[in-house]
Amino acid sequence: MTDDALFGKWMQFPYSAKLWKVGGKLLRRWWPLKGMWVDLDFTSRGIIISGSTESFWRHPWQNKMVWEQSDPDIENSPFEWHAYVWPGLVNGRDVFVTGKAGHDPVALTDQDAPFLSMSWRDPLASAGVGVDIDGDFTYAPAEGYPEFFKSLGVMPPAPGGDSGNAPDDPAKRRRIVACDIALQTPRVSAVATADINPDGSADFSTIFKNDAASLGPHRLIAAPKWVPPTEPSAFDFLMGSAVQPSTDELHISTVWMVSPPGFPNDQPVDGSWSDYSQYFQYWNLRHACPHPPPQIPDSPIHLVTGLAGGAADAIIAALLQEQNDEFERVTQFLNSNQFPGQYWTS
């Protein structure tokens, strides 16, 4: 069937039913249907045709999102999105997901694969509001989303400034939310203390903590917004206020959910939304800390500065000016008691 019948001499009143049917038949013949290795996503602005990931090799940490009941064992339990993560390994060991309350964590390689329950953040909303020097409200720009989603008709993020609202664009009517998946690895951490003596000298000591061992092995967590743990600075150690985090963490992926066009703003995410995973890790990982804690705890370093007053000012000034050797000794002591781990691929 050709499309010539749509045009040319047929353009005269009244239109015949035959002409109308020509268009209808052509449209019906060209309507895409899902075949082999194809995914179709029907939107009001077009049909997105993608190669099906089910046919491709699944890399470690790859997500499969499923809309299902939060607990099938409980009648009428609500539906929610679950992330099933294709197993990844750290140092060849299993990575676990916290199971139901009161149950042991479940390994990703277990026969009944565990899932992560998602909780969402809104990347379209202003990141916060403050007050400027004139007393006017100023809005921080929204987090936003990757360029890819603009072509899907996702609403623009709030630009910030005088208003916390995003510009209205009738052509972009799809909402978007996000959730981060991260890896946690327990490690030894150190708490540094500095004691200032009446004679102006200072004692530095380190307490080692292994609280995270109770968390068990490597774990995957899902959080609306993952924030990496912060290592204390050398200054924090000198001030005696350093507390190292008890876990090393790594951002594995971000799951983005996009709504159908015109989805009400006051409705929660449901099964009509489409999932897109953004990966930051594709391979299995190795992890190690710089070195294990010393077998015999280091003796506290005792420094005589000869100055009274604030510990930081006294110590730093004295070290920089006259105590270069002692400064090096302190630095080595502090560095020997820090255990931030490193991840690498294997």
Add this chain to the structure above:
Amino acid sequence: MIPEQSFFVRAGELLRAGPWNLAGRTIRALRLIPGLGVTLREMPNGTIINFTAPTVSFDHPWKGKVEGSKGRVNFGKINGVSPKLNGKDLPEDNTAASAPTIDLSKAILDKDGRGYVAAEVTCSEENWAVKEVKIVQVADLDSEDGKPQADGTTLGESSGGAKNLSGRRARVSLYVIRKRDDGNFAVTQDSFFNLKHRVRASDDGLDAVHFFYV
């Protein structure tokens, strides 16, 4: 891009040639045209889209396969040293029918049915260089004999790197096997590339921590 507002009319408005031709051009623009690796079957009620490109098999170093009670592993290298399995060299093309296999009917597993097919390196006395790579099946990467503890548990992970075993040996996981309820093994691949190895030796040179990386 054709503005979609042009299609819509109000009740009672005459349907003119302009909007009709616009609809026609849009329908023509929606016609599906097969590209590379795609076949189309136009039917009265729609067009079936098929991708014809075959699934690419990722045949990489150390790739594990379990066939019944036999475990296989693809050829790979550690620091350029080729591995042996049961005293025989692994074929580099991974296709030899006579390639050595691992007998999983006697697999050593922990209490959770988990085991490893691992590469065990042996380092030289002079400078910790890798002199031998052996493919082994173990339940614990860090125990001397690869077996689990008496209660079926395994030793905890060391704080960094792979543990040094007697004879300057260390193991790196190639793939993990887990026995399912039906008796078959599920395979989780760990290593995908040829590996490099180095150590951080102790001050006296008698002990070390081993690191494997890509």
